Every structure is written in structure tokens, then in C-alpha cells.
Amino acid sequence: MIYRNLFLLLLFAIVVSGCGNREDTPMNGAPAGTNVTRPSSVTEVIGIGRVEPPDDVVPLAAPVGGIVASVVRRDGDSVHAGDVLITLNDATEKLAVAQITQRIATQTTQVKLDEANVTETEARLANKRRYAATTAELEKTGSATRQNLDDAETEIRTLEATLSRYRAAVGVSKERLKELHAERISALHDQDLRTFRAPTDGVVLDMALQVGTSVTQYQTYAQFAPRGEHLVRCEVDELFADRVTVGQYVEIRLIGNQDVVAKGVISSVSPYLRKKSLFSEKSNDQEDRRVREAVIRVNTAATLLINAKVECFIKL
Incomplete structure (x- = not known):
């Protein structure tokens, strides 16, 4: 009887000891107090970016309302200031x-x-x-x-x-x-006024009207990107955010492609960290990482599509 009680007491002690050790070990097997560290010999940082026009995309508003008589320019057409885009019945x-x-x-x-x-x-x-x-x-x-x-x-x-x-x-x-x-x-x-014209040199991005449709005054009828050297707005993970500064050289590549399609220099960086926003699929996405935004002025001739997703290799 005494030996049986001693055996049960010993078994209980073993179980309690095992549970205590489990609480100190994370689910992934790493020690509980482990912190994420960054390498000190990094020579470049990769950020995910989006190609944007030099100025914000402009929603063109109809100066008057009426029935569309002709659509002169389509999506992707390059135009000069004053070129006819749309004509209404006059x-x-x-x-x-x-x-x-x-x-x-x-x-x-x-x-x-x-x-x-x-x-x-x-x-x-x-x-x-x-x-x-x-x-x-x-x-x-x-x-x-x-x-x-x-x-x-x-x-x-x-x-x-x-x-x-x-x-x-x-x-x-x-x-x-x-x-x-x-x-x-x-x-x-x-x-x-019944002839809608391009406000500046640029590219028509999204023509919303067709012949025969109606348009009301001040209605947005097209999206327009002013002409100029494209810029890339990229996000750098908070782990390397403090290493990004104005003037750093950047190579730009398409996602999944090793070829450098453009080169540029960082012209500005945000003074604070923010949530990932450029490519969030939902407005309520739960993000536990922060990013720093950097704007890159592209200084080489390249065919970059507006809103294209690119990788930015920032040289430190």
C-alpha cells in the first residue's frame, strides 16, 4: 500500500514538471524570449512598389451635359494639351x-x-x-x-x-x-464647351463614355494621367525602415523578373510608419507589420505601366 502511494506521488510530480516546461516553450519550438534580429551586413533592401504618374491621376469632369456624339480618344491614348477627347451633340x-x-x-x-x-x-x-x-x-x-x-x-x-x-x-x-x-x-x-479636350499632355486611362450615351454636368467621364517621368511609390518593411534615406539609388524590376526595367533615386521618405496600403485587398486586413513609404523618381527611359506592381531594390 505504501509503495503504491509513493508510485502515484512520483507520477504526479513528473506530470506537473512536464506541464511547466511546456508553458516555457512556444508552439514553434523557439525559446520564449527570442527576438527578431536583422543582419548588419545588408547591402540592399527590397520594397514592393507601384508605378504612378508624376501627378495624381485626374478624374476629368464634364463641363456641360448632353448626348455623346463621338469618342475621339480611347484608353491608353497619348494626347497633347487641347486635343479633342469627346464631342457632344451641339x-x-x-x-x-x-x-x-x-x-x-x-x-x-x-x-x-x-x-x-x-x-x-x-x-x-x-x-x-x-x-x-x-x-x-x-x-x-x-x-x-x-x-x-x-x-x-x-x-x-x-x-x-x-x-x-x-x-x-x-x-x-x-x-x-x-x-x-x-x-x-x-x-x-x-x-x-460641348467639345471635351485634354487639359495637359498625358494619357487617357479610363474612358467611361460611348457614342449615344448621356453625360451630366460635372460627371467624371475619364481618368487622365498627366505626362511626365513616372514615379514609383514603394513600401519598405519596418525592420529596415531606418536605413532608407533620400538620394539612395534604386533598381526597379517587374515582379518575378530579374531584368532591371528602370532605375531611379529616392526623392522622399515618409517620416513615420504606417499600415501596408498599396496592395491591401481589403480595407479591414489585419496587419501586424508596419512599413515606411518611399517615393522613387525614375530617371531612365522605360516603359512602365501605371499601377504596375514592381520590386524596388534599394542600394544602401
């Missing part, structure tokens, strides 16, 4: 321009007519003044009556009033002509 605007143009022609004729009246009246007035002067001389010698002189002076005053009226008419006609020209400029502007 029949109403064309009619307005034509009507104003006709009114300008009519008003131009009216201005010429009023100016002709002024010219004619000025000639008649000058002639009547000469007649009055001659009559005044004759009246002194008795060769003409006072009545003749009074009649001439009355006609002069009448012609002067008529001339003032015609000159005023010319002024009004010219002002109206100016207004019509301003209306035509406004109508042409309205017509031109």
Missing part, C-alpha cells in the same frame, strides 16, 4: 451661333446706313451754311431779302438737329453691333 448651339451671325450681318448693314445718313446730312449742312453766308453778304447790298437769310438759317438749324439724331443713331447701332459680337463669342464658347 445642334442647338450651332443654330444659336448661326442666328447671331445673321443678326450681326443685319446690324452691320444698319450701321452703314446710319453712317451714310450722317455723311449726307453733313454735306447738306455744309452746303446750306455756304448758302447762308452768301445770302448774308447779298442782304447787305440789297440783292437778297432778310427773309431769304432767315429761311437759310432755319434750314441750318434743322439740318444740325437731323445730324445730331443720325450721329446718335450711329452710336446706338454700333453699340448694338458690339453686343451682338459679344453674344456670338458667348454662343461660340457654349458650343466649344
Whole structure:
């Protein structure tokens, strides 16, 4: 009986000792107090990056609404500033321009007519003044009556009033002509708004419209990347974040390819660590690692597709 109790006591002690040792050993077999260390002789750091345009991608907004008449540029087309991208139906605007143009022609004729009246009246007035002067001389010698002189002076005053009226008419006609020209400029502007143009040199990324579809004012109709040397925005793991600095040389390779497709220099680095964000599949991804963002200015000619995922080999 005594031997049996001693055996059970010994067995219990062994079990307790085994459980205590298990608590001190992690699931992966490594000692519990082990810390992750980094090698001190690292000569390059690899970050995952994304190719971006020199400026942010611009969502192009429609200045006016209407029905799409033609789509001139498609996805991937390179354009220059002012190149036509989209045209809307502009029949109403064309009619307005034509009507104003006709009114300008009519008003131009009216201005010429009023100016002709002024010219004619000025000639008649000058002639009547000469007649009055001659009559005044004759009246002194008795060769003409006072009545003749009074009649001439009355006609002069009448012609002067008529001339003032015609000159005023010319002024009004010219002002109206100016207004019509301003209306035509406004109508042409309205017509031109129905032609959507590239704001700068760049590349059309995503054309959302097709012929016959409608677009509302301020609706985004395309994504646009301004032209310029591409940049690469990459993320470096927090383990090597403090080794990344501005001015470091970088080789850029496509994922899974050993060929260097571009070269560049780090132009800026973020002052803090952040969650991985460039290639997160979900907004609520649980990340226990932090990264430091670096912006690389590509300084060699290369065909890099915007939003392409690349590996950035940063030379330390």
C-alpha cells in the first residue's frame, strides 16, 4: 500500500514538471524570449512598389451635359494639351451661333446706313451754311431779302438737329453691333464647351463614355494621367525602415523578373510608419507589420505601366 502511494506521488510530480516546461516553450519550438534580429551586413533592401504618374491621376469632369456624339480618344491614348477627347451633340448651339451671325450681318448693314445718313446730312449742312453766308453778304447790298437769310438759317438749324439724331443713331447701332459680337463669342464658347479636350499632355486611362450615351454636368467621364517621368511609390518593411534615406539609388524590376526595367533615386521618405496600403485587398486586413513609404523618381527611359506592381531594390 505504501509503495503504491509513493508510485502515484512520483507520477504526479513528473506530470506537473512536464506541464511547466511546456508553458516555457512556444508552439514553434523557439525559446520564449527570442527576438527578431536583422543582419548588419545588408547591402540592399527590397520594397514592393507601384508605378504612378508624376501627378495624381485626374478624374476629368464634364463641363456641360448632353448626348455623346463621338469618342475621339480611347484608353491608353497619348494626347497633347487641347486635343479633342469627346464631342457632344451641339445642334442647338450651332443654330444659336448661326442666328447671331445673321443678326450681326443685319446690324452691320444698319450701321452703314446710319453712317451714310450722317455723311449726307453733313454735306447738306455744309452746303446750306455756304448758302447762308452768301445770302448774308447779298442782304447787305440789297440783292437778297432778310427773309431769304432767315429761311437759310432755319434750314441750318434743322439740318444740325437731323445730324445730331443720325450721329446718335450711329452710336446706338454700333453699340448694338458690339453686343451682338459679344453674344456670338458667348454662343461660340457654349458650343466649344460641348467639345471635351485634354487639359495637359498625358494619357487617357479610363474612358467611361460611348457614342449615344448621356453625360451630366460635372460627371467624371475619364481618368487622365498627366505626362511626365513616372514615379514609383514603394513600401519598405519596418525592420529596415531606418536605413532608407533620400538620394539612395534604386533598381526597379517587374515582379518575378530579374531584368532591371528602370532605375531611379529616392526623392522622399515618409517620416513615420504606417499600415501596408498599396496592395491591401481589403480595407479591414489585419496587419501586424508596419512599413515606411518611399517615393522613387525614375530617371531612365522605360516603359512602365501605371499601377504596375514592381520590386524596388534599394542600394544602401
